[in-house]
Amino acid sequence: MTTLNRLVLWNIDHTLVDVGRVTREAYAEAFQRVIGRPLVRLAPTPGRTESEIIFETLAFNDVVTTDDHLPAFTAALAESFAARRADLKAHGRVLAGALEAVSAIARLPDTAQSVLTGSIEPNAVLKVTELGLAGRLDLDVGGYENGVYSKAALLELARTRAGEKHAVRYPEKATVYVADSPRDVQAAHIAGSPIIAVASGSATEAELRSAGADVVLSTLADTDAVVRAVLELTQDR
Incomplete structure (x- = not known):
């Protein structure tokens, strides 16, 4: 012990x-994939959990949320981030x-x-x-x-x-x-x-x-x- x-x-x-630049780019791509249109405004991020950021971002962009939005957005965000692994070193x-x-x-x-x-x-x-x-x-x-x-x-x-x-x-x-x-x-x-x-x-x-x-x-x-x-x-x- x-x-x-x-x-x-x-x-x-x-x-x-x-890693703000990579985060913004990943959110923009995830939003486009899940919602089907470009992200206009990203919610503030300091001190917040991902779910808080996602729901507020959806609200800022006039999306009426459903129970399916959070898991779909979270999965898309993980994929978008993984695709930018090299960018984390380059821009983070x-x-x-x-x-x-x-x-x-x-x-x-x-x-x-x-x-x-x-x-x-x-x-x-x-x-x-x-x-x-x-x-x-x-x-x-x-x-x-x-x-x-x-x-x-x-x-x-x-x-x-x-x-x-x-x-x-x-x-x-x-x-x-x-x-x-x-x-x-x-x-x-x-x-x-x-x-x-x-x-x-x-x-x-x-x-x-x-x-x-x-x-x-x-x-x-x-x-x-x-x-x-x-x-x-x-x-x-």
Whole structure:
């Protein structure tokens, strides 16, 4: 039996990587395939799950939704993303300090780390794999969009999966979420876990502090600051 007792969960988009161009292109293709006409407006994405983005995008584009739209759009989005695997390397980028931060957390004792993302699993795995982060993350226990759960519920699901895999219990307060939007801060609060908010997305440091983040960083570039925050938020818990 292992003795892992700390879990770090990373949001992917705008926290670890920027693949906005590929995402927009994949959504446009999926919309065309499912709806049969060009996408005019894509819904805002920060802090949202794929299903939230899809339903709001359909509404923005005057589509009356049915029960069939979400599974059809999700399947088309996965296929569109997979077809752009090479584009992830060509047009995507790892954000400043992300690789170093993930690598440093991987070296901490008694620590497991994975992802907690609004993306569907195949797309999330493609992003971190093609941009060189997957080897440091336990993707088997991640929380991914599945059309049912909120991000707060996905955080709890990731805790459960990690606990089952490593045969230990990860308390709520020993599970740190690292993300970039006020909606992510809210999800962590609902799940009872501390959050490190990084102003690498569309939210400012002031907005993240106002949302109630436990720690706010401008970027992940200061690796020592990231590690220190993780350790301080999980000590004596």
